[in-house]
Amino acid sequence: MKKNVLLVSFDDLLAYWRYRDVFGEPLQVPNLDRLCARATVFRNAYAQAPICGPSRASFMSGLSPATTGIFDNRTSIFDRVPDRALWPFRLKEAGYFNSSGGKVHHGYGALRRRHHKTLYHDNQKRFDPDMHFPQGVEKQKFGGHRGGWAATDPADDHRFYDHEVSTSAATFLAGFDAAQPFYREVGFYSPHGPFYTPARFRELYDPDRFQRPETWDRNGFPDEPFIRDRVPPNPQLEAGNTGWWQQSLRNYFSAVSHGDYHLGRVLDALEASPHAGSTLVVVLSDHGYHLGDRNRFSKFTLFEQSLAVPLIVFDPADPTPRTVDDPVALLDVGPTILDYAGLAPIEGCDGRSLLPYLRGAGDPDRAITSFSNDGATVRQDRHRLIRYHDGSVQLFDVESDLWQQHDLGRDDPAFAPLDAELRRVCRAQGFEIGATDGTG
Known part of the structure; x- marks a missing residue:
């Protein structure tokens, strides 16, 4: 029997395990931790582009940005790649019930109707698209990068994009009763800026406990004249504003914990559903983020911080915790899912199936390439x-x-x-x- 597939995408989540304790105040991600305790964790997984649109176009098509020619958020994948060439369509053709749910392709709204109908069986879903703050919500400014706004009334929790996404996923998992397998997407907003969350997630972290790594000041960073204008350093960081950096880091960590909370809602719903023993769970992010290193609080660069991402695969038939240190690519996600489904590889695909890695094989000499403007x-x-x-x-x-x-x-x-x-x-x-x- 073919496994169901639950694909969970975070937005701007760096390879968090590298940074859990490096700033003095530990990052709190209990639901990612409980998933990793029974999954395979790829500790050196890389995006093929350090920006949302090109990366998502890449891992949803199995084609590198150099192949698609997509290097910015203005170019849609559907301008360069037919919707029927994306690997979710292969699942649909093979009898899967395909269901969308949040930002997996680039953009927080639903796909255009013609593309949605090609790739999915259910109706388009429209979650709150307000990227700045749900309207009419009581809020407090905590400071730091982009203000650090947070909602103070728990009654407003349901207004957040991630709450709507996780509720939709939970409803789907509880109600799906067709005989066919399903492919369900869960695309979270967190921890993408401007890092708005309910205030209780800010209160998880004391900004005064965040400390800059000693090596930042002791060793400095190489000069990067070519990218300085393209990815400018942050003025507050260049001015040595430690308080602003601490507040900014709290904002990002809070947003990660907020997304982790909603991942927990989805995992709880899966475990309570009839599909718990037959659903492959794949968790990833589109790219990483700089957390003050190089005086940047941003993405866009070709350094590890922008390109290293979490990639977690849970197979309920083998809930053995494993770590894979060999370099792998987000390009590999589609080929892996198709391999699990017993489907042929994508013709011309730039990635490869990770199923051998989950069975103990590896390739420590593999070279992973990434591209940007x-x-x-x-x-x-x-x-x-x-x-x-x-x-x-x-x-x-x-x-x-x-x-x-x-x-x-x-x-x-x-x-x-x-x-x-x-x-x-x-x-x-x-x-x-x-x-x-x-x-x-």
Whole structure:
């Protein structure tokens, strides 16, 4: 019997396990923790783009941004890839009941009707699209990045996008009784800015307990003239406003905990449903986020903080906790789900099924590439190489240097083979970066 598939997407959630305790005040994610306690956790999973639209277009199609040519949020996947070419359509063709539910494709609203009808069986769903704050809600300003607004009356909890999404998912799980398997999407807003939550999630964290990692001040960061204008540092951080940074970090952590709470509502509903023993759960995020390092509170860069994401796969038939340290890609999500469904791989797909990893195999030498308007990058083994469009390059050992503060340079033994691999992929996919002779 084919498994159901529950795909849960967070928005702007970095690979949280790397940052759980590095700031002094621990991140609280009890529901992600309980899922990981019986799932396979891919600890080095990477987005193929550090921005929402291109990343989501990539993992929903199985095609890299270099293949689709989508590098910004203005370009829709449906401008470049037919809706019938997306892997959810393959599930629908194979007899799955497909159901949407929140932001999985780019955008918080429903897809255009013609695309929705192609990909899903149920009606379009429209959750509260107000990205700034539900109208008429009593609120308090906690400070920090984008103000730190939070709703003070618990009676308003139901007004939040994530509450509507988790309620919709819970209703679906309780009521679905068809004989066919289902594919259900759950797309959360959290922790995307402006980080609005009920106030109780702010109260989980004491901003005065947040401390900057000592290495930020002791070692500093390499200069990045090419990206400085494209991804500007935050003025408050450049001015050394520690209080503002602490408040901003509280806002982000609070938003993560808010999303985790609603994940818990969905997991509770699944466990209480008839589908608990037959539903594959896949949890991911579209890309990561900088939390004050490099004086940035943003995404968009080609560093680990922007590209490393959570990727968790729970198979109820094998609830054994595992961690996989080999690099993998969000591109692999579609091929993995199709493999579980017993369907053929996507023709021309840039990803691969992770099912062998869940069964104990691996590929520690695999190279994972990502792309942006600034250039391209590859992660292989313990190194990340970035090549920008102006020809400049950076090489880091990301296992020993989490914040990428020490550029190893061109003379490091890892440079030449990594640069050759990155240039090979870029040539194969028609992506142009800076000087390719190794001298740029």
